Amino acid sequence: MSKIEVGLDSGCAFNKTAFLNEEQEWIENSTPSLVRSGRANITLSGSQGYSYTCEGEQWTTDENAVDAEDTRFDSFSYSTLNTVLTHHTLNKLMTAHDLSNEFSISTGLPLNHYFTEQGVNKNAIQRKQTALLKPVEGSGVNLVCQQICPEGLAGWVDARIDRLGHEKASQSHAVAVADIGGRTTDICVVQPDYSLITEYTSTLSMGCLDIAAEANRLITQRYGVGTINMLAMYQVLASGKIDLGRGKVQDVTGETQQATRTIAGRITREIERLTGKVPHLEGFCYLGGGAEQLKPFLTGDSTYIPERPRFANARGFLKIMQHLS
Ligand SMILES: Nc1ncnc2c1ncn2[C@@H]1O[C@H](COP(=O)(O)OP(=O)(O)OP(=O)(O)O)[C@@H](O)[C@H]1O
Numbered sequence: 001m002s003k004i005e006v007g008l009d010s011g012c013a014f015n016k017t018a019f020l021n022e023e024q025e026w027i028e029n030s031t032p033s034l035v036r037s038g039r040a041n042i043t044l045s046g047s048q049g050y051s052y053t054c055e056g057e058q059w060t061t062d063e064n065a066v067d068a069e070d071t072r073f074d075s076f077s078y079s080t081l082n083t084v085l086t087h088h089t090l091n092k093l094m095t096a097h098d099l100s101n102e103f104s105i106s107t108g109l110p111l112n113h114y115f116t117e118q119g120v121n122k123n124a125i126q127r128k129q130t131a132l133l134k135p136v137e138g139s140g141v142n143l144v145c146q147q148i149c150p151e152g153l154a155g156w157v158d159a160r161i162d163r164l165g166h167e168k169a170s171q172s173h174a175v176a177v178a179d180i181g182g183r184t185t186d187i188c189v190v191q192p193d194y195s196l197i198t199e200y201t202s203t204l205s206m207g208c209l210d211i212a213a214e215a216n217r218l219i220t221q222r223y224g225v226g227t228i229n230m231l232a233m234y235q236v237l238a239s240g241k242i243d244l245g246r247g248k249v250q251d252v253t254g255e256t257q258q259a260t261r262t263i264a265g266r267i268t269r270e271i272e273r274l275t276g277k278v279p280h281l282e283g284f285c286y287l288g289g290g291a292e293q294l295k296p297f298l299t300g301d302s303t304y305i306p307e308r309p310r311f312a313n314a315r316g317f318l319k320i321m322q323h324l325s
């Protein structure tokens with residue numbers, strides 16, 4: 001079987017993948033970036049999670065883990081933890097879609113890692129390539145990393161060209177692109193030729209995980225429950241309910257809405273402040289999981305949110321590898 005070409009966006013909250021099936025339809029998947037060091041727990045129903053060994057260290061990916069490692073550190077993109085998550089994501093993809101185990105991937109780095117003031121950061125790209133070469137025991141996949149792209153900018157490539165590489169949206173002036181992720185919001189101002197105006201490129205330490213943290217704070221304060229783990233918190237955010245035990249389910253939509261409004265306000269004010277002085281700005285493009293979650297707050301003239309914005313970078317990575325490199 002031939003290698004499967006996949007765009008893989010390795011975020012600190014979720015690993016997103018996008019590939020085209022035989023019918024040339026997008027297949028998109030996401031896997032939570034939840035991993036902890038050590039072996040899988042053995043329970044009455046067998047072991048929980050998947051175990052991997054990388055560089056002599058054991059790791060378990062367990063989506064119910066309450067003790068998952070914090071992925072919010074600066075060298076996350078080059079870490080063993082990230083390499084393990086990449087393999088885990090592809091393992092799950094291979095099983096779910098009955099694919100060959102040979103993958104050719106195009107992946108990314110946050111904007112502030114990919115570029116320096118002087119241009120493309122070749123050291124960072126090399127470092128990422130090296131991290132992905134580390135063998136991972138317990139993984140059934142063979143991966144070749146063919147392309148490293150800048151996150152955020154790749155999402156804008158996805159908005160401008162179709163899966164065959166043809167331009168689907170023209171651009172005459174600069175466009176501000178904000179990739180609202182879990183931990184960070186990457187902002188860049190892109191010219192029609194895909195170059196960036198460097199003075200407006202910025203990474204904010206704010207994202208959707210702050211909504212979860214803020215909602216967590218409000219809920220624990222108000223209902224006296226202990227700190228809620230991240231995965232449970234996603235469920236609370238999605239359902240607007242929390243199980244207080246003894247059959248009591250509490251509606252917490254007030255708290256989740258308040259938290260979303262607070263964080264959305266902080267993020268959008270900062271984007272406006274940063275891009276306020278860009279001459280001839282044609283519009284704003286929002287992508288990343290945050291664009292989905294904060295949609296009601298991302299209004300205004302000339303605002304564009306792509307379909308399934310969580311996967312825009314992953315689709316863009318694949319398009320760059322297939323059509324722009
Ligand atoms: N359907 C959904 N499923 C999961 N998360 C969602 C969904 N819709 C919106 N979100 C939000 O998207 C956030 C994750 O966004 P995204 O996957 O872009 O982050 P990331 O790329 O992992 O983070 P970063 O870019 O900071 O490393 C989650 O924290 C969640 O709040």
Ligand SMILES: [Mg+2]
Pocket residue numbers: 009010011012151179180181182288
């Ligand atoms: Mg991201």
